[in-house]
Amino acid sequence: MTATAASSSATILPFAEPAARSGRDARPLRLITCGSVDDGKSTLIGRLLWDTKAVKEDQAATLARDSGQQNDLGLPDFALLLDGLQAEREQGITIDVAYRYFATDRRSFIVADTPGHEQYTRNMATGASTADLAILLADARAGLLEQTRRHATIAALMGIRQFVLAVNKFDLVNYDKAIFDQISHDFRELALSLGVRQVTAIPMSALKGENVVYASEGAMPWYQGPTLIEALELATTRSTQTGGFRLPVQRVARPGESFRGYQGTVAGGAIKPGDSVAILPSGTIANVKQIVTFDLVRNAAVAGDAITLVLDRQVDVARGDMIVSIDGPPMTGTGFDAQIVALQPGGIEPGKRYWLKSGSRRQRVTVEPVSQLELSSGKWQPHASTLAMNAIGKVHLAFEEQAIFDTYEQNRATGAFILIDPDTLNTVAGGMITAKRADLGGIHLEGQRVLLSLPADLAEQIMASELFAARRNEVEIRRLSGKQATDLLSDTGEND
Amino acid sequence: MPLSAQETEIKNPPVSKPPLDPHLKALENEAIHIFREVAAEFEKPVMLYSIGKDSSVLLHLARKAFYPGRVPFPLLHVDTTWKFKEMIEFRDEIAEKYDLDLVVHTNPRGKAEGITPFTHGSAFYTDIMKTEALKQALDAGGYDAAFGGARRDEEASRAKERIYSFRTPDHKWDPRNQRPELWNVYNGMIKKGESVRAFPLSNWTEVDIWRYIQAEDIPLVPLYYAAERPYVERDGMMILAEDPRLQLLPGETVQHGSIRFRTLGCFPLTGAIRSTASNLEEVIAELEIATVSERQGRAIDRDQSGSMEKKKREGYF
Numbered sequence: 001m002t003a004t005a006a007s008s009s010a011t012i013l014p015f016a017e018p019a020a021r022s023g024r025d026a027r028p029l030r031l032i033t034c035g036s037v038d039d040g041k042s043t044l045i046g047r048l049l050w051d052t053k054a055v056k057e058d059q060a061a062t063l064a065r066d067s068g069q070q071n072d073l074g075l076p077d078f079a080l081l082l083d084g085l086q087a088e089r090e091q092g093i094t095i096d097v098a099y100r101y102f103a104t105d106r107r108s109f110i111v112a113d114t115p116g117h118e119q120y121t122r123n124m125a126t127g128a129s130t131a132d133l134a135i136l137l138a139d140a141r142a143g144l145l146e147q148t149r150r151h152a153t154i155a156a157l158m159g160i161r162q163f164v165l166a167v168n169k170f171d172l173v174n175y176d177k178a179i180f181d182q183i184s185h186d187f188r189e190l191a192l193s194l195g196v197r198q199v200t201a202i203p204m205s206a207l208k209g210e211n212v213v214y215a216s217e218g219a220m221p222w223y224q225g226p227t228l229i230e231a232l233e234l235a236t237t238r239s240t241q242t243g244g245f246r247l248p249v250q251r252v253a254r255p256g257e258s259f260r261g262y263q264g265t266v267a268g269g270a271i272k273p274g275d276s277v278a279i280l281p282s283g284t285i286a287n288v289k290q291i292v293t294f295d296l297v298r299n300a301a302v303a304g305d306a307i308t309l310v311l312d313r314q315v316d317v318a319r320g321d322m323i324v325s326i327d328g329p330p331m332t333g334t335g336f337d338a339q340i341v342a343l344q345p346g347g348i349e350p351g352k353r354y355w356l357k358s359g360s361r362r363q364r365v366t367v368e369p370v371s372q373l374e375l376s377s378g379k380w381q382p383h384a385s386t387l388a389m390n391a392i393g394k395v396h397l398a399f400e401e402q403a404i405f406d407t408y409e410q411n412r413a414t415g416a417f418i419l420i421d422p423d424t425l426n427t428v429a430g431g432m433i434t435a436k437r438a439d440l441g442g443i444h445l446e447g448q449r450v451l452l453s454l455p456a457d458l459a460e461q462i463m464a465s466e467l468f469a470a471r472r473n474e475v476e477i478r479r480l481s482g483k484q485a486t487d488l489l490s491d492t493g494e495n496d
Numbered sequence: 497m498p499l500s501a502q503e504t505e506i507k508n509p510p511v512s513k514p515p516l517d518p519h520l521k522a523l524e525n526e527a528i529h530i531f532r533e534v535a536a537e538f539e540k541p542v543m544l545y546s547i548g549k550d551s552s553v554l555l556h557l558a559r560k561a562f563y564p565g566r567v568p569f570p571l572l573h574v575d576t577t578w579k580f581k582e583m584i585e586f587r588d589e590i591a592e593k594y595d596l597d598l599v600v601h602t603n604p605r606g607k608a609e610g611i612t613p614f615t616h617g618s619a620f621y622t623d624i625m626k627t628e629a630l631k632q633a634l635d636a637g638g639y640d641a642a643f644g645g646a647r648r649d650e651e652a653s654r655a656k657e658r659i660y661s662f663r664t665p666d667h668k669w670d671p672r673n674q675r676p677e678l679w680n681v682y683n684g685m686i687k688k689g690e691s692v693r694a695f696p697l698s699n700w701t702e703v704d705i706w707r708y709i710q711a712e713d714i715p716l717v718p719l720y721y722a723a724e725r726p727y728v729e730r731d732g733m734m735i736l737a738e739d740p741r742l743q744l745l746p747g748e749t750v751q752h753g754s755i756r757f758r759t760l761g762c763f764p765l766t767g768a769i770r771s772t773a774s775n776l777e778e779v780i781a782e783l784e785i786a787t788v789s790e791r792q793g794r795a796i797d798r799d800q801s802g803s804m805e806k807k808k809r810e811g812y813f
């Protein structure tokens with residue numbers, strides 16, 4: 001978790017020391033840009049690339065040749081620089097996520113450039129999944145739009161906790177401070193309602209390059225805050241070093257008789273030789289003997305490191321297992337709650353068996369939709385049928401074997417998953433774990449719940465009643481044969 | 497099971513290098529993660545090895561990813577027979593030194609039909625000797641995953657490329673219909689005949705590549721460093737003039753000057769730049785003030801700006 005400043009505005013601190021020229025002292029900051037069509041997103045990204053000198057001369061020349069036109073400031077039409085694919089260029093729309101790279105002396109940046117149009121929720125979700133920060137664009141003349149709320153909602157849902165509001169086209173509103181104050185106030189309210197407290201609003205003109213990389217010269221004397229690039233340089237990258245140790249095992253390396261190492265990328269916490277770990281789902285305990293990397297045998301590894309772990313005893317570990325710290329292990333079970341974004345035209349169907357991949361673990365799952373997010377209002381509406389493409393839903397996940405997760409809130413690596421359609425093998429949803437459900441299909445052993453076994457027709461009648469509909473969220477329904485139910489119940493007895 | 501091979505590796509560099517800066521470390525970690533994931537999920541991966549700087553970085557990362565084991569898949573070099581001589585020497589040395597399985601493939605049509613970059617034009621030649629040759633080699637090997645060193649910052653059509661780039665059984669890439677890729681959870685499920693190209697260097701920029709080569713002391717083909725070399729000016733490019741197959745056209749003369757190459761490919765299609773940067777430090781210094789992107793020296797990109805995308809759809813790497 002990033003340290004969140006207590007006050008919503010005081011997120012920008014003076015930077016102590018510039019990084020050494022030869023090495024950047026920070027990980028690349030990943031960000032996503034969101035805006036409605038014509039807010040100036042292409043112009044802004046183009047401006048960032050241009051002013052940080054990421055556009056090379058020959059690319060600019062190709063651009064000038066292809067566009068044949070320049071804007072009034074003699075700069076090329078940046079949108080052409082960004083739209084990489086011919087088909088899109090012909091149609092004049094951007095339809096997918098493109099990645100852009102630029103850097104300052106202090107830090108490098110990876111921008112996921114996603115289209116603003118509403119039906120492309122899926123692209124935004126894709127771009128946001130890896131982002132540390134979201135830049136939301138607003139046209140100073142129009143203020144916040146419903147579209148801005150949608151984008152902010154998706155960004156927050158995907159776990160982004162730092163927003164920059166780029167109030168663009170300020171040159172067209174006479175650099176009026178009152179307009180900025182109003183929009184930034186509205187935005188702060190919006191962000192807070194989504195649980196995002198790190199918010200910076202910046203008045204700018206992407207076209208003229210004011211407050212993007214260079215401060216505006218005299219046009220906005222009332223603005224004392226950072227330029228966009230300063231805000232980005234100071235943003236934090238996500239770190240999952242605080243929770244318990246997590247190593248999803250990608251490979252078991254056995255190059256010779258004597259060596260057996262478990263290879264993977266540390267997905268949380270830290271580890272050192274001598275630490276005790278558990279292997280999930282088996283629960284076997286062992287101690288860490290060595291952390292092997294190509295360079296040196298290391299005395300510690302932290303989140304993000306790609307390592308090979310050697311344990312002190314022969315244990316059974318396979319790809320898809322997770323090696324974790326003994327204190328603060330993740331949740332294991334066969335039932336979880338999650339939020340998902342449906343990514344493909346077929347949507348996500350209730351009861352269908354999908355593949356779920358999380359970390360290196362792939363297993364079978366069925367999905368029961370519970371509710372759907374109405375993006376215009378930010379409200380969750382009951383919804384138990386197919387989640388259509390671009391829908392964001394709350395769902396119950398039922399696994400056939402033990403699954404291992406943290407909540408996405410706690411760990412973005414071990415709380416995230418994708419769903420794969422078993423027929424097309426395409427990626428059909430991205431999802432985030434919100435909680436564990438009690439095992440065995442929703443029988444809450446400790447809670448005030450009963451398990452009823454009803455004839456299907458009677459169940460249907462009850463489910464059609466108003467009282468039932470109002471509390472649909474609290475109910476878990478499984479259609480089982482008598483044999484399955486018997487097995488289920490006998491298991492319950494054993495676990496009790 | 498060459499035990500001796502890993503033991504040489506274990507003894508390899510006990511000299512501690514200064515740790516990578518967090519930026520390069522993050523890129524390295526990501527690449528290693530991708531290597532391991534592909535190696536675990538696919539039945540028969542292969543690494544496309546073009547001998548250039550990006551391939552050299554890719555190979556170095558592969559060695560790191562699987563250490564202390566050896567690289568668990570072969571390297572494939574599509575040899576057009578028109579590569580720089582120094583490239584081929586370097587390739588063979590590296591394969592020997594690191595105990596790699598090297599597969600070299602040349603499209604037999606080149607010889608049979610006398611297809612050369614001089615006689616057939618760069619577009620046709622590239623199509624046959626690179627694109628078609630690559631497909632032949634991938635089909636022959638039955639590879640279901642191929643690592644490549646492409647970077648998204650290289651060219652506009654690559655900005656939307658996935659890390660796992662899905663290919664149909666006839667190696668086609670459909671930019672309109674790519675799988676969404678969220679977090680670092682890659683979907684490695686494919687049907688028989690389909691394959692993926694995996695790009696561990698997707699998020700690297702040219703400067704990152706050079707800084708990593710420096711930090712990790714990765715050997716490169718010497719052509720990347722400036723030296724006095726003979727060249728001929730043709731179509732606005734400086735072409736290395738040492739291969740006897742290069743015939744001077746009327747009016748052309750062999751000149752000498754301090755030149756180097758920013759990318760390496762087939763010598764008749766790869767232009768040199770004037771430079772005095774004869775070592776890594778100087779190359780990086782030159783790069784940091786450079787205003788011309790690295791693909792500029794390549795004839796293949798210049799016909800029209802959509803040309804790379806067209807080639808990719810057809811199966812060019």
Ligand SMILES: Nc1nc2c(ncn2[C@@H]2O[C@H](COP(=O)(O)OP(=O)(O)O)[C@@H](O)[C@H]2O)c(=O)[nH]1
Pocket residue numbers: 035036037038039040041042043044071079168169170171172204205206207208
């Ligand atoms: N006056 C002014 N015009 C701008 C500014 N930023 C963008 N524009 C113009 O707004 C239009 C839409 O910009 P574009 O970047 O294509 O928007 P996108 O659809 O969000 O990518 C173009 O005509 C731009 O030149 C700005 O800061 N000031």
